Amino acid sequence: MPLEFDRAILGQEFDRVEGDPVTVDELVAFARALGETEPCYVDPAHPELVAHPTFVVRYRGRKFLPDTLPDPLKTRMSFDAGKDIEFGVPIRAGDRISVTSSLHDIYEKTGRSGSMTFVVVRFTIRNQDGALVGTIDNRMLYKR
Amino acid sequence: MAPRLGFDDVFEGDELGPEDWFLAKEQVRDYARANDICFPRFMDDEGARAEGLPGMIAPGNMSMGLLTRLIEAWAGRGTVRRMGTTFRSVVLPDRTLRLCGAVTQKDEAARAVELDLWIESDEGDRLVVGTATVQLA
Amino acid sequence: MILDLHLHSDRSDDSRAPVESYLKLLQRKRDERPLDGIVLTEHRQFDPSRDFRDLEDRYGIRVLNAAEVETDYGHMLVFGVNADILARFDFADVRLPAQEVVDAVWRLGGVAVPCHPGRTNVGLCAHYETKPPLAGVVAVEALNGGSRKGEDERVAAMMAAHGYAGVGGSDAHLVSFIGTVATAFDADIRDMDDLVRELRAGRCRPVDFRPQRTPAASPA
Numbered sequence: 144m145p146l147e148f149d150r151a152i153l154g155q156e157f158d159r160v161e162g163d164p165v166t167v168d169e170l171v172a173f174a175r176a177l178g179e180t181e182p183c184y185v186d187p188a189h190p191e192l193v194a195h196p197t198f199v200v201r202y203r204g205r206k207f208l209p210d211t212l213p214d215p216l217k218t219r220m221s222f223d224a225g226k227d228i229e230f231g232v233p234i235r236a237g238d239r240i241s242v243t244s245s246l247h248d249i250y251e252k253t254g255r256s257g258s259m260t261f262v263v264v265r266f267t268i269r270n271q272d273g274a275l276v277g278t279i280d281n282r283m284l285y286k287r
Numbered sequence: 288m289a290p291r292l293g294f295d296d297v298f299e300g301d302e303l304g305p306e307d308w309f310l311a312k313e314q315v316r317d318y319a320r321a322n323d324i325c326f327p328r329f330m331d332d333e334g335a336r337a338e339g340l341p342g343m344i345a346p347g348n349m350s351m352g353l354l355t356r357l358i359e360a361w362a363g364r365g366t367v368r369r370m371g372t373t374f375r376s377v378v379l380p381d382r383t384l385r386l387c388g389a390v391t392q393k394d395e396a397a398r399a400v401e402l403d404l405w406i407e408s409d410e411g412d413r414l415v416v417g418t419a420t421v422q423l424a
Numbered sequence: 425m426i427l428d429l430h431l432h433s434d435r436s437d438d439s440r441a442p443v444e445s446y447l448k449l450l451q452r453k454r455d456e457r458p459l460d461g462i463v464l465t466e467h468r469q470f471d472p473s474r475d476f477r478d479l480e481d482r483y484g485i486r487v488l489n490a491a492e493v494e495t496d497y498g499h500m501l502v503f504g505v506n507a508d509i510l511a512r513f514d515f516a517d518v519r520l521p522a523q524e525v526v527d528a529v530w531r532l533g534g535v536a537v538p539c540h541p542g543r544t545n546v547g548l549c550a551h552y553e554t555k556p557p558l559a560g561v562v563a564v565e566a567l568n569g570g571s572r573k574g575e576d577e578r579v580a581a582m583m584a585a586h587g588y589a590g591v592g593g594s595d596a597h598l599v600s601f602i603g604t605v606a607t608a609f610d611a612d613i614r615d616m617d618d619l620v621r622e623l624r625a626g627r628c629r630p631v632d633f634r635p636q637r638t639p640a641a642s643p644a
Binding site: 169172173175176177178179181183193195196197200201223224225226227228229230233255282 | 369
């Protein structure tokens with residue numbers, strides 16, 4: 144049976160959260176864990192220290208999924224199927240990052256894992272000045 | 288940060304890498320800690336198997352980070368404008384990954400290129416595939 | 425003639441590859457992947473208005489249009505899609521009845537070829553372990569460019585057991601993988617009618633242009 148849901152839930156913001164100021168330690172730990180050696184990513188004393196571009200994936204809402212998610216999906220385990228990221232301004236130490244979450248899409252298809260439902264949750268991520276740090280479409284896979 | 292690589296110096300078909308990277312379990316744990324995602328599947332084999340996985344796995348986001356490193360080593364820091372990836376198969380640590388890329392299109396107006404990106408296991412299976420848009424000088 | 429029978433362009437939801445980029449790469453890599461044509465097999469859709477004649481003229485490579493649909497026996501490539509087939513089936517349906525697809529597509533002038541049949545749990549081989557074999561299948565995708573270790577080997581046994589001919593396709597979703605696996609025909613393939621005729625007769629064989637993999641460097 145195809146999954147039935149009210150498509151009006153798509154595009155609606157379901158969560159917004161603002162984090163504590165980004166610390167130098169967080170920036171450096173993330174970059175080093177990726178094997179980075181560039182001083183601007185891993186040297187705490189670097190005058191131009193900046194976050195690795197994919198640091199933006201650390202940010203997510205308090206609720207990863209909306210309450211309006213169709214009931215059949217709420218109890219099923221999901222898997223990270225992939226991401227699409229648009230990168231904005233870099234993140235620096237001291238930035239306060241906010242994340243706004245919305246349900247971007249729900250669709251079905253079949254593949255290696257059999258019949259699957261994909262739920263795409265969009266994070267819109269900004270800094271304290273309102274500048275866009277990144278947009279992330281998270282594709283979550285639910286097996287039927 | 289200014290791109291290091293000039294748009295006019297790049298051609299469709301140019302390859303990035305390939306770079307062979309041994310992904311150690313401790314590196315995966317470091318990444319999990321740095322992202323505050325210390326779930327059992329990212330920390331040890333026993334925890335992962337309890338979740339029905341074959342063993343400890345690396346977070347999908349980590350793959351994107353490794354591919355970004357490949358791009359920036361080629362084009363310079365701060366050059367990635369967009370990246371999209373599909374996680375086709377779990378990435379198991381304590382194995383060598385092969386990070387690969389290739390230029391597929393050039394956008395004269397934007398002075399940007401499109402890349403194919405992928406990560407192969409040590410047996411040649413494609414674990415992660417994707418594309419990226421990279422700004423050049 | 426050699427054609428890649430299975431690939432996806434930016435019309436498929438999981439690909440960003442423009443058709444022209446595929447042709448450019450094939451032109452550049454002509455020595456390694458000597459293809460005469462490609463067949464677009466977009467997921468769950470078919471647009472009969474797509475016109476590739478300008479690209480064919482510019483690049484000297486045949487571009488044909490087919491589809492990949494999803495059935496209760498796994499995915500199938502449908503060649504020879506026409507108005508009658510489109511009226512009979514909703515290609516967006518992810519649960520098409522496979523036997524009806526095979527029968528009706530054949531009756532209406534096309535041919536349905538199960539693709540990546542060796543995939544664990546979801547490919548045709550797996551379905552044949554618990555369900556009756558499909559009647560009327562003449563060929564399956566013996567080599568798929570996205571297959572994992574062991575998957576294509578599983579297909580060979582099924583082909584022998586059921587007398588299926590084999591085709592090959594890259595299943596490219598990225599430009600870089602076009603033509604790594606393809607299908608060879610002894611006949612000239614000028615259009616989809618020629619392709620359907622040769623596939624129906626089983627006059628085809630898979631070819632593999634994947635490069636030998638160099639072993640990874642040992643960890644330091």
